[in-house]
Amino acid sequence: MGAVQSLLDARRTLHRHNLLHMFGVALNDRYSKTNDPVFLSRAVSILRRVERWTPEGHPDMASHLSYLGNTLRARFDVSGDMEDLNEAIQVLGRAVSLALDGDDGLPYYLGWLGDSLQVHYGRSGDLGKLTEAIVVHRRVVALVPESHPEMASWLSSLGSSLGRRFWRTGDPEHIAEAISVLQRAVELTPDGHPAMAFRLNNVGICLRFRFLRTLDPQDIIEAISVLHQATELTPEGHPDMPFRLNDLGICLQARSPDDGTGDLRDVTEATSALQRAVELTPEGHPQLPKRLSNLGVSFQSLFYYTGDFQALAESISTLQSAVELTPDGDTDMPSRLGFLATSFRLRFQKTGDLQEIFDAISVQQRAMELIPETHTHMAAHLIDLARSFDARFQRTGDNQDLKAAISNARSSATSTSGSPIIRLNAAITWFEILDRFTPPPLEILTALDTAIDLISLTAALDQTLDYRYARLQRTSGLLPHAASTAIRLGRIDKALEWLEQGRCLVWGQLTKLRTPLDDLRHHDIQLADSIVEVSRQLENAGSANPILRSEMSLSERSSLADQSREHLRCAQKWDDLLAKVRATPGFEGFLKPLSWYTLLQHLPDGGYIIILNAGTLRCDAIVLAPVHDQPLHVPLTNFSLAKCDQYRRDLGAQLQGYNYRDRGEAGTVLEDNDEERGFKGVNRGKGGQTIIQGILRGLWTDLVKPILQELGLQAIQATSTVVPPRIWWCPTGPLSFLPLHAAGIYTSQGSECVLDYSVSSYTPTIAALVDRVRSTRSIGKEIAGLFMICQPAAPGGSNIPGTTREVQSIYKLATEEGLRAEIFEGGAITPASCLDLMEKFSSVHLACHASQDAANPLKSQFLFHSGSLDLLTILQRNLKDADLAFLSACETGTGAEKIPDEAVHLAAGMLAAGYRRVVATMWSIGDRHAPAVAVDFYQYLLDHQPQDPVNGSTFDGSCSAHALHHAIQQLRLRLNDNSDQSLLAWIPYVHFGY
CATH class of the missing domain: 1.25.40.10 (Tetratricopeptide repeat domain)
Structure with missing residues (x-):
């Protein structure tokens, strides 16, 4: 019992x-x-x-x-x-x-x-x-298994944790994985599921996190779209509604007019959403301090946009309430204090009341005491404190405040954690504070060194080419100023290295990915193979252009997130491989920026490289030549950035509507009718000279001739047998848009110009030219030859009958000399087959329409009958045996105004793809003259072919710069005057490369 x-x-x-x-x-x-x-x-x-x-x-x-x-x-x-x-x-x-x-x-x-x-x-x-x-x-x-009914929930939790980890540490791998995981969670959630709004919300939050680090506008646009969806799926009265409104509000206020994604309507909508979130949150709720803080920041943004002092007062009041309600030990306390300090500083700048800036510094220092030193947001707190100390110094003149401002800006810029964008802004602030001294202290060189290094991190290989170019627009004015500062302090070497490191950054990245690895392969074949494979993956990922569209399916969005994550992993693997190579004896400098003395060791013989810099304070030339063991500095005391900008604007105005090749109709010669062509060259400037003549005279007297005189160059008579020296122009900033190769005095009695002294070429960077010098190679018979593309009436452009005459004349000339040559006309050539032919022929001649896309330079293109060949597609090719490209089309050497130092044009694209030299045009060319220029060019080239000791006589473009010089001189003789019509017929032709 x-x-x-x-x-x-x-x-x-x-x-x-x-x-x-x-x-x-x-x-x-x-x-x-x-x-x-x-x-x-x-x-x-x-x-x-x-x-x-x-x-x-x-x-x-x-x-x-x-x-x-x-x-x-x-x-x-x-x-x-x-x-x-x-x-x-x-x-x-x-x-x-x-x-x-x-x-x-x-x-x-x-x-x-x-x-x-x-x-x-x-x-x-x-x-x-x-x-x-x-x-x-x-x-x-x-x-x-993924089929488990709760898998979406658990993926959402994992993604949320990874997002928080990123917010704390700034590790981009965590946010990439978070977004990928969260989008998988959404994909696995059936329509109508009550958790859909929550999971969409998590995706939006993490997209915003990534945007704040990279400022990629695509992320914030998608984040707002997703958060709008989440809010619409949340019924009125639902306890999660204030969460949704809060997250939507802070996302809206993150948009900025600087990146073209935001405006006052965003801030107004953000403020409204955040006010509703606060209203729906009961007193004592743990989330109330966070929502009050976000509302306070939104009022701050409203003040930025409108200058409404009442909005600033609301910001301070709301942020003070948020701080008071935040319990001790809360991890969000430092950020809330930081926001409050910023509002105090803004009110000081508005009222001049010293107590406001004292409060700002006190509150920010309290925030600094609470945040861990390794926190990714430490750099942002440091630069905010630096700005407050600087604001107080400018009011009181207290040197202790100045020292504190410099110290905190320096600490932010050199922080090992934090967003590269925040640290770059800190480095610029550090530089700007030091730049107010006369003369500036030597520490300014360290600040600028840091800033230029950080520019490359903000446009790194883990981003697409499109995004990298967009990022570089934000810092396009820093480089000339930095170089001017270095020159001002007597550091010509530093100015040279900065101009080399900071210019054509994306172009240089592509070049590094394609670096020959013969030496490394002899040392470690597996390591070399790993670099080749990762570089190929990075090129493919960087050239992709994934654009999120509203109609994309969830699986497509998830796939894009996975691609982005894989791109990031490749970039990190690339960095790891570089570190491994550089740890190997003898490879310590592998793919690092070249020092000035390394550049001097591999200069081309018989010429000069002239780097031109126009800063806000001064203009200078730096000349490199094999005969000099130091860079030669030539101050350009009579030239200025203001003159440069004025010349660029005036030239643009004169060229407006000037488009020989695109405006011509079959059988029409537009050169004889200025009015029909829309040509403005008859406008007169000072002393009876035309505006075009005035620009060329100014470039000659104030910029080019002082350099030639310093070099001791003498004019060479047209009848002389002396081979003129080469000059490779390497202009920076807005100088890139000016025809330096044509600078001179042109009158009805005669002329004095650059062509009398030298043969001109352009190079995107010194390293690009040095690389061509070091990698001189003979062209094998199997690819030596020329293929020509003729597109007289491609869709998107008008009829240009001269192209047919042009290629037929070249073909006749080439075949008579026994040169391997082929012509492809109309629909017989496609963009894809053109790229294939580039691998089978050493040289290409493109007689067609082309256009420069100012808004998106990577979409600049050649127009074919069967489609277009754009710059992005060209950049994806690696043509190791390519030699010469003659681009007989309009606007093939025109850069992008917003990123003048990136050489984003079709000529640079051909160089990046592997061509050693390119003939291009700065603007439109004359349909009547183009055939004759081309024939004279190729006749000279064929008459001066070098004899290859291995392959015998082959087609080689090594004399292409002299050939173009000769063809232009022949055109000038035929034109026989120096009118604007004649000048603008030959000036557009330019030579790039070795």
């Missing part, structure tokens, strides 16, 4: 336990429907009793513990009591440890534990808790 009674008692106890457990779960469910915290407290009390009464080793113990832990976590969400959260983590950890292998509940226990650890990090800032959360979430995702 005793045993039976014991069994009955045990069954009754178990039954009572199960009933109590079910009652506790029911109370928890009741809370989720009513939001009444009383039900939560009763549920916790009952579930604690269940835990105490469940014997050790009982099979339901893990389940009972998990429900208790989950309920404690829910009560913390309401009360903010850390004791509840700590107990929840402890209880859920026990549940996980007690669960048996194969227990169906284990994934749930792990999921709840991971969520609780993540929440703990949000309150405590304990990075260890967040790391634990990620480990636990990864374990859940790995434990169950």
